[in-house]
Structure formats: C-alpha cells, structure tokens
Amino acid sequence: MIVALDFPGRTEVHRFLDHFDEPLFVKVGMELFYREGPVFIEELKSHGYSIFLDLKLHDIPTTVERAMTNIARLEVDLVNVHALGGRQMMQQALEGLEKGTPAGKNRPQCIGVTHLTSSTEEMISSELGIKTDLNEHVLHLAKLTNQSGLDGVVCSAHEVEEIKRAIGSEFLTVTPGIRLKSDSADDQHRIVTPKEASRIGSGAIVVGRGITRAQDVKKAYRAYNNEWRNS
Template sequence: MLATRPIIALDFPDRATILNFLGTFPKEEKLFLKVGMELFYQEGPSIITWLKELGHDIFLDLKLHDIPNTVERAMTGIASLGVTMTNVHASGGQKMMRAALRGLEKGTKSTEQVPLLLAVTQLTSSTEEMIQKEQLVSESLLTSVRHYADLAYRNGLAGVVCSALEAEQIKKYLDSEKFICVTPGIRPKGSQLGDQKRVVTPCVAKQLGATYIVVGRPITSSKTPYDVYLTIKNDWNGEKTYD
C-alpha cells in the first residue's frame, strides 16, 4: 500500500482559516487532511464532521499518551468520528497500545472500517543529543525508533509515525513491507526547515520506504498552496525529480 496523496497538516487555529485555505483548491479535489491538537482543541469534534462532509479523509493526530483505561475510552469516542487514521505515543507502552485498539474496535460502526492506529516513535523535531540528554535514552535514536516500531508491530498496530530517514530501516528490521510508515518532516528542495530536524524531500521519502508523507507549512504558508501541493504530489508519485 502506497498513498498517492500527501497528507496536508492543517495547522490552523480555526474553521474560518481552513475555509479560506481550502478555497484555494478545486472543490472536486478530495484531500487527505491532518487535524492536530491546535485545531481539534479549538474547534472540537465538529471540525472532523465538517471536513468529512466535504469529502476529505482525516488523520486525527492527537498522540494519546495516558493510562490504558483512559486511552481506550478516548479511542472509543474517536472511532465514532469516522476518521481514517489516528495515533498514540509508543512510549505509553504495549498495554496502552492494545487498549487503544480495543477502543477503536468498540467505537467503530459496523458499516465502517476501524481507523488505522499508528504509534509515534520519536518526534521529527528530536535529535540524538536531545533524546540522550533529556530523555536519558542510552541507545541511539535509530535503535529507539526501531524498538518502538517493534512494540507497535507486535501489538497489532498498523504502523508508526517516524522520520522518512528511519522508514527503510524499520521495514527491514520488521521484515514487513505492509507495516505503515507515516512520515512528517517533508520539505521540498529549498524550503525552510522550521523546527524540524530530520527532513527529506518527497521523492527521497518514497525511495526510503515511506507509505504516507505529511506536509504542513510548505503548503499552508504558501501564497499558492494548490500549486505547491501539486508539485509535492507529483514529486511523491515520481512525476518529477530534483537535480
């Protein structure tokens, strides 16, 4: 499975801003949109219902991390929204991951598919130095990511959120091409990195084994977001290569 559409990160504060942004796209263009904490906490579940009514797929990126019982109940509610994909922090442990899956299965309508559940390994803003000094992780960043991916795989999750730089290693380590790697930190050539540290271009992400790519500011901050979206989409699908 390889997605043909980049996932657009809707890192906006409210519905009105999103309406202006989506107005730059053709109405018939069905998008894959990521709703994160900023937007969800401001607008609530109704933002998901509205975007789905417009025909878009949703990745609800709340990165749940709590005791298993709390996460299970939260996921039951999330499943009722009909999102395509959602996630937890892998550092919450395998009991929490299994509880999240149970919640999604309980909350999903019989006529709909259970949302794909991903585990966040290490954030793409993390560095080797940061995880060792601040998280006191004695292993390398790659070893930490592979360990979290293995936990997710063994406990029935569909995949992980990771840097594209780690996707190839994860799939080799798990010996599974079906395991999903959703990769933020995607930047077209020449884009500013912002607070991302481990970044690649769309075409390189594909070469490294990413299943989905997530792109935010290069599209959402552009004066011509649809043009940038098409450039990234074409690059991701191999229709354009960089020098």
C-alpha cells in the same frame, strides 16, 4: 500525501481548502481540534475529506481506550498514540477503536509515534535519559508497536528502510518532516524531500507549512504531490 491543517481555526482552514476543487487527505492536530472540536471533524467528513486525527494519545490504558472509543465514532481514517505509552496502552487503544467503530465500517488505522522529527540524539540522551542510539530506539519502539497490533508508525523517513526490513513492507510508515529543497527546515531536524521519501519507501508523507504557508498554495501542493507520486 497528507496535508497538515496547522491553522488556528475553521475560518483559516476553509480559506485554504477553498483553493482546491477536490477533497484532500488532511491532518487535524491538537491546535485545531482543541479549538473546533468533534463537530469540525464531522463537517470535514461530510465534504469527503479523509482525516488523520493527530492527537498523539499518551495516558493510562483505560483512559486511552475510552478516548479511542469516542474518536472511532467520528469515522476518521487514521489516528495515533505515543508508542512510549507501552504495549498495554496500545492494545487497549485498538480495543477502544473496535468498540467505537459503527457497524459495517472499518475501524480507523492506528499508528504509534516513535520519536518526533524535532528529536535529536543529544536531546533524547540528556533530557529523556535514553542511552541507546536514536535510530536504534526508534526501531525498538516500531517493533513494540507492531507487537501490540497497531498498523504502523509515525517516523522520520530516515528510519523507514530499517523498519521495513525488520517488520515487513505492509507495516505503515507515515513520515512528517517533508520539505522541498527550496523550503526552510523550521523546527524539524530529520527532514527529507518528497522524492527522497518516495525512493526510501515511505507509506505516506505529511506536509504542512511548505504548502499551507506558500504564496500560491495550489502550485505548492502540485509541486509536492508531483514529486511524491512521480519519483
């Protein structure tokens, strides 16, 4: 289980993390990274945290390759790109990670973002001009990601079973859009509970507001983690 540190800055992050006695697996997204920068990643790593650096790179292949070379030097555990950037971009992302990974270390795992959990059938059709079914297009992007050599995808848990059938059980599926039944869906549409994600076969779940905005964050963390691990 990966906890999304969706906070504006390091003060709020430390206030949250101080509730826990052990380092967590955390996600650092654009809001936090653009405020605090690489030094903050190094700080978290020095305290034992595993890190998913969620920057969703999507640019020309050479730019993404160079960015990934720098990211690899931070020794994060997981990074991502937009699968819509295409095969060459994804392949060069891996090349950049290999170049930047310190000798004797494992390169960060790299996964492709298919469609955001805020996406809907109507939106991808009317706004993006994609005329295939949403699930069909997600599967297409997952296959492209696998063919490009990446380790897995970010997807909705609703798409995990079909992706595993088409690509294999070793292909990593990281699923956001996780809520307890008692939580608000907020701005996400394709959501499931931790229990459902476990049953479906998600490789990892990402949980944000259900924990970070809870009145008792440690209690909320335990509730999510217990449901995820014991299902």
